[in-house]
Structures are given as structure tokens and as C-alpha cells.
Amino acid sequence: MGRKQRMMSLTVTVLDQNDNSPYFELQMGNITEESKPGSVVMQIKGNDNDEAGTINSEISYRIVSQEPAGTGHMFTLDRKTGQLYVKEENLDRETIDFYKLVIEGTDMGGGSSGLVGTGTVEVKVLDINDNIPTLEKSEYDGEVEENVADVVVMRIKALDKDLRHSDNWLSVFKIAKGNEDNIFSIETDKETNEGVLKLIKRVLEVEVVAVAEVVAEVVAEAAAEVEAAAELDLEVEVDQDQDQDQDQDQDQDLDQDLDLDLDLSQMLGYAKAFDPENWFTIDEKQLRLNSTGYQTESHLLW
Ligand SMILES: [Ca+2]
Ligand SMILES: [Ca+2]
Ligand SMILES: [Ca+2]
Ligand SMILES: [Ca+2]
Structure with missing residues (x-):
């Protein structure tokens, strides 16, 4: 008799297998044009459903492609931390104001047996006042x-x-x-x-x-x-039409009020004068004044 019953607790640890590939959400960042090389653009974060803190979820990052290609790779990515930096100093919003990067994450710390996932990162280039008008x-x-x-x-x-x-x-x-x-x-x-x-x-x-x-x-x-x-x-x-109209009106006045001995069409021009008392003038063509009623501003011939 005397059977003793022993309780024993048994803990079973399921060892993680690397059966999940890294994956990425779309990530967006900004950088000001002409930023110095080494300036941080953004932190890129990949996900991996394998056990955190193990090599199965340890992601190594790299840039696969850049679009538009421009004059070359404008950004660099820290493979361990996933931090994205400016690589070249000639980021120019006026040339390219938006980059799309395809990035790749490899678990197993980038080891040859690691699983690979890719994602997209968009970088907007912000304006500075670097163009004179x-x-x-x-x-x-x-x-x-x-x-x-x-x-x-x-x-x-x-x-x-x-x-x-x-x-x-x-x-x-x-x-x-x-x-x-x-x-x-x-x-x-x-x-x-x-x-x-x-x-x-x-x-x-x-x-x-x-x-x-x-x-x-x-x-x-x-x-x-x-x-x-x-x-x-x-x-x-100068409003020429208005002046000419006035001249023509006054020509007619002259015609009506003055008995002229010359053809008005031969006149070269006018000068305005005021002749309140004498009512006449004479030039080489002997203009004679016969009217008595012309009492306002008149045109004299020359
Ligand atoms: Ca994994
Ligand atoms: Ca610029
Ligand atoms: Ca600018
Ligand atoms: Ca400007």
C-alpha cells in the first residue's frame, strides 16, 4: 500500500522555428532638400512573427531599388538598425521631389538561410528657398x-x-x-x-x-x-481722336464765323491763342477777318 502519488509539472517549450518571413507596412518620410549626407530621414521597421529577440526575427535591411533612379543612390540604410540616411548632398526638390524605395529585410540577421521580405518606403523632398526669382x-x-x-x-x-x-x-x-x-x-x-x-x-x-x-x-x-x-x-x-475731333469742330467754327481767303486744307497747323479785342490776325496769306461774332478762344493760322 502506501502508494504515493506524485504530482509533477511538466513544462514543454516549443522551440521556435524560423517559419515567418519579415514583412513591411508602407512607410513614409520627409527630408529637406540639400540636407547633409548622414542626416536621418526616418526609421524603417520590419516585422517578423517569429520569436522576438531571437535570430529568427532579427532583420537585416537593405535598399533594393530607388525610383526615380536620378543620378544615383541618394539614400543609405543601416543594415542593422533600419535607419535611413541621406547619402548624397545634392537632394534637389526642383529636380526630384519624391522617391520610392523598395527595401528588403532578411531574417536570421541577414544569414544565408534567412527568409526575405520586401516593402516600400516613400520619401518626400521638402522645399527650401534655394532659387532666386x-x-x-x-x-x-x-x-x-x-x-x-x-x-x-x-x-x-x-x-x-x-x-x-x-x-x-x-x-x-x-x-x-x-x-x-x-x-x-x-x-x-x-x-x-x-x-x-x-x-x-x-x-x-x-x-x-x-x-x-x-x-x-x-x-x-x-x-x-x-x-x-x-x-x-x-x-x-495722348488721346489723339479727341484732339482731332476738337480741332475739326473748331475748323468748322472758323469756316462759319470767318470769311477766309484761303483754303483750310492747305493749313499746316494751329496754335491756340486768345484775341479778345482785335478780332484778326494776318499772316503771309493775308487772312482777313470779317466776322464780328467770334468772341471766344480762336485758332490763328500760321
Ligand atoms: Ca523569421
Ligand atoms: Ca533645389
Ligand atoms: Ca527649393
Ligand atoms: Ca525662391
């Missing part, structure tokens, strides 16, 4: 009508390769010369990056404005230096 043309010509104000005289387009609609792209315009009388204003059209030159005061003196030279400076907001300039020549357009 230029003006589309170096000379602009514009015309305004006399005695008109608050009109757009011309639009001056700035070209900038940096990120469209960002501060790096948008230009600030100013008139450097020729606007001493403050007859112009210039503002940026934020949609098109054009300087909109406006005449804000009426211009009466044709000669003054006809020779005005306006230099527009384009200054990037981030950099306080002159970066582009253009010469703007502006002419005031």
Missing part, C-alpha cells in the same frame, strides 16, 4: 492714357523654381526708381507671382512720364537683397 523679361513697355488714374499699367511676371504658392516662390516687388512723385503702386498677384503696376495718380504732363524709368526689384521675402530687376518704360498716350 528672375523676371520673365528685362524690359517692359506700357502705355497709359493721359488724365486717367487707378489703372493697371502692366504686369511683371516673376519666375521662381521653388515650391509654387509658397513663400519661397512668392516675390515682393518694389519700384526702385522713377516713382518719386508716387504716381505708381506695385503689388504682387499671389496667384500668378506677377507684380501689378498701377497708375494711382492722374498724369497730365506727358513729357515727364514719357521719360520715366521704373526699375522693379524682386525681393524674396526670406532674403533682403535685390534679386532681379527690369526696366519699365512707360509712355502716356
Whole structure:
């Protein structure tokens, strides 16, 4: 008798087999253009369902391909840690702003018997202000009508390769010369990056404005230096039709009011004068005045 019953606990450890390949979720990262080689882009993390902390889940990383290929491999990947670094210093958003990398993970620490999985990593290249604006043309010509104000005289387009609609792209315009009388204003059209030159005061003196030279400076907001300039020549357009109409009207007045001894079609021009009392003038063609009713501003012949 005396049978003793012994309880024994039995622990069975199932030894892990390397039967799971590494796998990757899609990973996305950013890097600023012109970042120095060695700058960290992102941490790449592969997964492996085999036992953590064993060689069965120890992943070794490498880049399989880069798209677009560009001038060569722009990134390097630490095979042990999975950290992605900049390899070359010439990351240029204006050339390539987005890279797609196919990466590969091999378990067994990269050993020859390791299982392999691949994944995709996307890297966006962020903009810096590394392009100066230029003006589309170096000379602009514009015309305004006399005695008109608050009109757009011309639009001056700035070209900038940096990120469209960002501060790096948008230009600030100013008139450097020729606007001493403050007859112009210039503002940026934020949609098109054009300087909109406006005449804000009426211009009466044709000669003054006809020779005005306006230099527009384009200054990037981030950099306080002159970066582009253009010469703007502006002419005031005298309303010829209106002047001619007036002349013709007055010709008819002369015809009606004055008995002229010469053919009006032979006249070369007019000068305005005021002759309140004498009511006549004489030139080599002996213009004679017979009218008594012409009392306002008259045309004299020469
Ligand atoms: Ca594994
Ligand atoms: Ca660039
Ligand atoms: Ca710029
Ligand atoms: Ca840029």
C-alpha cells in the first residue's frame, strides 16, 4: 500500500522555428532638400512573427531599388538598425521631389538561410528657398492714357523654381526708381507671382512720364537683397481722336464765323491763342477777318 502519488509539472517549450518571413507596412518620410549626407530621414521597421529577440526575427535591411533612379543612390540604410540616411548632398526638390524605395529585410540577421521580405518606403523632398526669382523679361513697355488714374499699367511676371504658392516662390516687388512723385503702386498677384503696376495718380504732363524709368526689384521675402530687376518704360498716350475731333469742330467754327481767303486744307497747323479785342490776325496769306461774332478762344493760322 502506501502508494504515493506524485504530482509533477511538466513544462514543454516549443522551440521556435524560423517559419515567418519579415514583412513591411508602407512607410513614409520627409527630408529637406540639400540636407547633409548622414542626416536621418526616418526609421524603417520590419516585422517578423517569429520569436522576438531571437535570430529568427532579427532583420537585416537593405535598399533594393530607388525610383526615380536620378543620378544615383541618394539614400543609405543601416543594415542593422533600419535607419535611413541621406547619402548624397545634392537632394534637389526642383529636380526630384519624391522617391520610392523598395527595401528588403532578411531574417536570421541577414544569414544565408534567412527568409526575405520586401516593402516600400516613400520619401518626400521638402522645399527650401534655394532659387532666386528672375523676371520673365528685362524690359517692359506700357502705355497709359493721359488724365486717367487707378489703372493697371502692366504686369511683371516673376519666375521662381521653388515650391509654387509658397513663400519661397512668392516675390515682393518694389519700384526702385522713377516713382518719386508716387504716381505708381506695385503689388504682387499671389496667384500668378506677377507684380501689378498701377497708375494711382492722374498724369497730365506727358513729357515727364514719357521719360520715366521704373526699375522693379524682386525681393524674396526670406532674403533682403535685390534679386532681379527690369526696366519699365512707360509712355502716356495722348488721346489723339479727341484732339482731332476738337480741332475739326473748331475748323468748322472758323469756316462759319470767318470769311477766309484761303483754303483750310492747305493749313499746316494751329496754335491756340486768345484775341479778345482785335478780332484778326494776318499772316503771309493775308487772312482777313470779317466776322464780328467770334468772341471766344480762336485758332490763328500760321
Ligand atoms: Ca523569421
Ligand atoms: Ca533645389
Ligand atoms: Ca525662391
Ligand atoms: Ca527649393
